[in-house]
Amino acid sequence: MDAQHSTSTLTRISPLSRLSRLSRLSNGTFLAALGVATFSFSFPGTVWALDGFGPWSAAGVRGVLAALIAAAALLWTRAPAPARADWPALLVVAAGCGVGFPLLTTLALQTSSTAHSAVVIGLLPMATATIAALRTRRSPSAAFWAAAGTGALAVIVFTLSQNRGRPTVADLYLFAALLICAAGYAEGGRVSAHMPGWRVIAWGVVLAAPVNLAVSAWALPHEPVHLTAKAVAGMAYIAAVSQFGSFVLWYQGMGRIGVPRASQLQLAQPLLTLVWAVLLLGEHLSPAAPATAVVVLACIVVTQRARAS
Numbered sequence: 012m013d014a015q016h017s018t019s020t021l022t023r024i025s026p027l028s029r030l031s032r033l034s035r036l037s038n039g040t041f042l043a044a045l046g047v048a049t050f051s052f053s054f055p056g057t058v059w060a061l062d063g064f065g066p067w068s069a070a071g072v073r074g075v076l077a078a079l080i081a082a083a084a085l086l087w088t089r090a091p092a093p094a095r096a097d098w099p100a101l102l103v104v105a106a107g108c109g110v111g112f113p114l115l116t117t118l119a120l121q122t123s124s125t126a127h128s129a130v131v132i133g134l135l136p137m138a139t140a141t142i143a144a145l146r147t148r149r150s151p152s153a154a155f156w157a158a159a160g161t162g163a164l165a166v167i168v169f170t171l172s173q174n175r176g177r178p179t180v181a182d183l184y185l186f187a188a189l190l191i192c193a194a195g196y197a198e199g200g201r202v203s204a205h206m207p208g209w210r211v212i213a214w215g216v217v218l219a220a221p222v223n224l225a226v227s228a229w230a231l232p233h234e235p236v237h238l239t240a241k242a243v244a245g246m247a248y249i250a251a252v253s254q255f256g257s258f259v260l261w262y263q264g265m266g267r268i269g270v271p272r273a274s275q276l277q278l279a280q281p282l283l284t285l286v287w288a289v290l291l292l293g294e295h296l297s298p299a300a301p302a303t304a305v306v307v308l309a310c311i312v313v314t315q316r317a318r319a320s
Contacts, residue, residue: 107193
């Protein structure tokens with residue numbers, strides 16, 4: 012009777028467990044996708060901020076404001092200090108997402124269009140998945156890599172076609188930003204598996220605050236500041252949303268569905284950024300956009316269904 016009761020209990024629990032897992036994956040996918048959607052405004056927001064701030068000032072002030080918001084959230088919730096084992100990963104998040112990527116992409120946007128700069132976003136998912144695979148020693152399946160590679164290639168071809176394939180001086184900034192941000196994404200996603208995603212980025216931007224404060228103190232006296240409505244709106248967005256709020260959604264989603272799968276949702280980000288570039292910045296959008304969007308969305312579906320080997 013005991014064996015029959017145990018088997019019956021397992022039978023009843025198993026479907027509930029599967030339903031719980033599916034719900035967790037669905038919620039994680041939604042959160043990661045919402046994070047990507049809000050991230051897609053970052054480049055237009057940065058361009059707006061550059062209307063009134065110099066590049067170094069924009070990056071530094073952005074980080075300082077984000078750190079104030081994050082510190083307030085940590086204090087309000089009385090968040091515990093991270094475990095000692097998590098500090099190295101959080102330092103990578105601080106360097107990659109709190110300092111390196113914002114500064115390097117801001118410098119790039121001085122001489123590069125939003126469309127061309129979106130190339131780095133096309134490469135970021137593959138770089139993030141690769142670093143995560145090397146870091147965790149778990150390689151995704153062949154189908155995953157094939158779909159991810161196809162999607163990344165489609166995005167690269169599309170975004171480069173916007174500038175007729177001509178590399179710019181900003182490419183060095185973008186390539187460096189790609190590498191350092193991918194490391195921050197991978198480490199942040201790994202820690203988000205056992206720490207709430209909002210605390211991961213909160214500690215990251217707080218740890219980055221001294222560097223951003225030093226950058227601001229040096230840059231503000233040397234770069235003229237004109238507080239136009241566009242500059243203030245852009246700064247508010249990239250500080251409160253791009254630097255903090257979007258990461259809360261992004262890391263929470265990655266913590267639920269895993270770094271490789273979540274990173275592939277970001278394949279849609281360059282196309283979203285290009286849409287905002289047209290609507291908000293008046294940039295020209297190629298007719299190839301719908302075809303590229305179909306390819307990217309198909310690749311996202313495949314990567315979401317592919318199992319890690």
